Amino acid sequence: MTDTDRATDARGTGQYADVNGINLYFQTHGAGRPLILLHGGLGSGEMFGPALPALAEHHQVITVDLQGHGRTADIDRPIDLWFMADDIAALIDHLGLDKPDVVGYSLGGGVALRIAARYPAKVGRLVAASIFLRRDAVYPEILAQQGQVNAAAAEFMKDTPMYELYQRVAPRPEDFPRLLDKIGEAMAQDFDLTEEVRGLQVPTLIVAADADMAPPSHFVEVFNLLDGGLRDGGWMNEGRPKGGHALAILPGVTHYNIVSSPLFATATLAFLDQ
Template sequence: MTATDWTTDVEGAGQYAEVNGINLYYETHGSGQPLILLHGGLGSGEMFGPVLPALAARHQVIAVDLQGHGRTADIDRPLDLQFMADDVAALIDHLALDRPHLVGYSLGGGVVLRAAISHPTKIGRVVAASAHIRSDAIYAEMRAQQGQVGAAAAEFMKDTPMYQLYQRVAPRPEDFPRLLDKIGALMAQDFDLTEEMRGLQVPTMIVAADADMAPPSHYVEVFKLLDGGLRDGGWMNEGRPKGGHALAILPGLTHYSIFSSPLFATTTLAFLDEPAN
């Protein structure tokens, strides 16, 4: 799969859950301890097609389409990471899941971090990939590009995998310009989760590509907030972060290839399935 191909041959059992006033679409794959999988902006669960078989071989993967994305129709509220984190928490209750793991990429990574902050007792472990915790962490040229995202860009995106996926699966394909407006407004917001990350209660792995949207140093900074990278780990792991947190910088990848990489799946499973300290 290339970065320009978001189709998938992986078929799951698709269902809808009515939570928080939104009809949330999710697909279930495999069996085992539940793992909720959250896609990136302008995508859907189908983005993970290349890695789903590996994840579903060890877990019951519940791939969710977030508000206004994929097969989940938009509703009359802003696109807000905290609202979407609350949707995921409500889905956990709706499905009566016992502390599922949360794995999210980019937009989905921001959602799982906020879910871990707001709903720690509902969650097992968290993997947040390519998700920065400060709006000023990403490269200046990327912020400038994000500032141009809006309905007016829809016409220029017709050859992109984001547009083609949306047209294929969305309940209202004509809503794509509206989604661009909402995601543009979301990306324009300033935010800083530094203090919230310091007190994170859920064992969390921060994952990034070595050529991601923010520099590797940002993800190291996040790891330090989680008590990581401050001392030698010790022969018996006694110096590792007290909360069970971890950091992975994956080589040879970018923000646009990490979510479909076998390295991402392998690293995620290694963290989720390791014995608790």
């Protein structure tokens, strides 16, 4: 969830929406069928680099700063991905969007998956990048690093892109240690999304780096739950997953730079626009 990718200077039309008890910041880019784009942990809508303008050439892209991130101030509740999913569902209603596609990465991918699981009637297609079924799917050394994320780490993060971005755009820059505490607490929580994934009712693309926080086999396991990778696809696609699901393992990238790779936008658009 703590994603170290560089922010982009892409600019859109920014505004706030009071929904579900939080004042959510979002930007709108481009035109076309709506696409909600959700960033990773400690990031903001700017973290998608060149993928954002590429997506906005084909869609109306709405980037949202999640609770306590970017230009959205924190509120008095934990960082909980189900709460954040409720926020985005309320934003969809607030904006009057008709089944937008939802694309999320890492923390945002977990939120996107939960939106599709809880509010399937509100979502067109889902792209979930670098997401995990269970906490223990992540490599043990990464879990150990996540265990060190707390307010005390703020001093050591002052040279990172995440800290620089937060100081530049956050309504209360002094809240960064509090965000680290909350993110650390969120990452320490155990979870299992097996049944939620198995029950997904919207066409879903699972995206991962070939050198992600979990092994490629984990993302194949997610695809298996979606009726994928169980048989030959067939000459007429008759053996593909019944729900229209797909899997993309992107070569030569990691958890930390996957969304700035041109392959991310290419794979996402190929799935959304097929």
